[in-house]
Amino acid sequence: AAGAREVRAGDRDLQQRRPRRDPLVRDRDGNFVARVDLAYPERRGAISSGTLLEPLFQETQMRSIWKGHIRFLLVAIPVRIYNAIETSEKIQFNQLHREDYGPIGYDKRCKKCGQVVTNDQITKGYQYEPDRYAIVEPDDLAKIKIKTTKAVDIVGFVNREEIPSTFYDAPYFAGPDGAVSENPYALLREVMKQTGKIAIGKVVLRDREDLVALIPHDEGLLLQKLRYPHELRNMEDVPDLGNVQKLDAQNLNKSELELATTLVQQMATTLPQIDTEDNYFNALRTLVDSKI
Numbered sequence: 001a002a003g004a005r006e007v008r009a010g011d012r013d014l015q016q017r018r019p020r021r022d023p024l025v026r027d028r029d030g031n032f033v034a035r036v037d038l039a040y041p042e043r044r045g046a047i048s049s050g051t052l053l054e055p056l057f058q059e060t061q062m063r064s065i066w067k068g069h070i071r072f073l074l075v076a077i078p079v080r081i082y083n084a085i086e087t088s089e090k091i092q093f094n095q096l097h098r099e100d101y102g103p104i105g106y107d108k109r110c111k112k113c114g115q116v117v118t119n120d121q122i123t124k125g126y127q128y129e130p131d132r133y134a135i136v137e138p139d140d141l142a143k144i145k146i147k148t149t150k151a152v153d154i155v156g157f158v159n160r161e162e163i164p165s166t167f168y169d170a171p172y173f174a175g176p177d178g179a180v181s182e183n184p185y186a187l188l189r190e191v192m193k194q195t196g197k198i199a200i201g202k203v204v205l206r207d208r209e210d211l212v213a214l215i216p217h218d219e220g221l222l223l224q225k226l227r228y229p230h231e232l233r234n235m236e237d238v239p240d241l242g243n244v245q246k247l248d249a250q251n252l253n254k255s256e257l258e259l260a261t262t263l264v265q266q267m268a269t270t271l272p273q274i275d276t277e278d279n280y281f282n283a284l285r286t287l288v289d290s291k292i
Contacts, residue, residue: 037148068150068151081205084172092279160198168226198213
């Protein structure tokens with residue numbers, strides 16, 4: 001049948017010898033439609049002739065990575081969390097044996113005795129002095145593991161300007177989960193837009209409790225993971241910054257300041273007008289395609 005992948009004897013052996021994951025093929029609109037089978041070189045032209053080697057597929061919607069509620073006071077808004085970073089387009093390379101293109105594996109080897117060990121022989125330790133470790137067993141970590149409540153617990157609303165740029169970490173999209181959430185979701189978005197406030201909360205997405213900000217973004221909400229203050233360095237610790245701190249607008253040369261202001265104004269633009277194309281990715285994509 002059209003779109004079905006042909007199966008024949010030897011497929012399994014050939015799949016094991018493939019030097020890389022089969023490339024994806026897009027249609028004219030840029031949607032993924034098929035995967036080219038590299039096991040048989042004679043099939044590489046099949047896509048152009050209209051024969052697809054695997055079932056058609058198309059990414060029609062995002063997949064949520066978390067489901068829960070935005071919760072504050074007596075309000076609970078059902079939401080789903082989605083990755084805001086596109087990872088499917090990332091080009092990754094495997095290390096291969098040059099002679100037969102077999103993937104390179106790594107042994108878990110003890111640096112002290114040279115013995116290859118299994119997972120049940122491995123524990124964790126915090127090195128506090130050279131060659132001295134505080135041993136932490138899985139049971140120890142289980143005792144401090146925070147139980148997920150499946151909720152983004154809002155602890156307060158602050159002005160967006162209060163959040164330092166260095167606090168921002170990974171972005172996620174927070175979308176409404178079902179018709180019952182649409183109205184309260186829209187109300188929260190509009191209130192934050194009108195007041196200029198953003199919500200600060202905590203949520204357990206995986207094993208640890210994350211500090212997050214909920215920010216109005218286009219017609220939805222952005223869940224921005226934040227770094228904790230203890231994870232950040234201080235600007236005051238940057239070498240040779242002391243003398244620069246004294247050079248404020250009052251102490252700088254006025255003519256030089258006016259000239260610098262003029263230069264900035266001449267280059268003033270908007271982000272859509274700036275070339276944000278990833279030229280290295282495009283060149284790498286072209287290189288990989290030429291090898292197929």
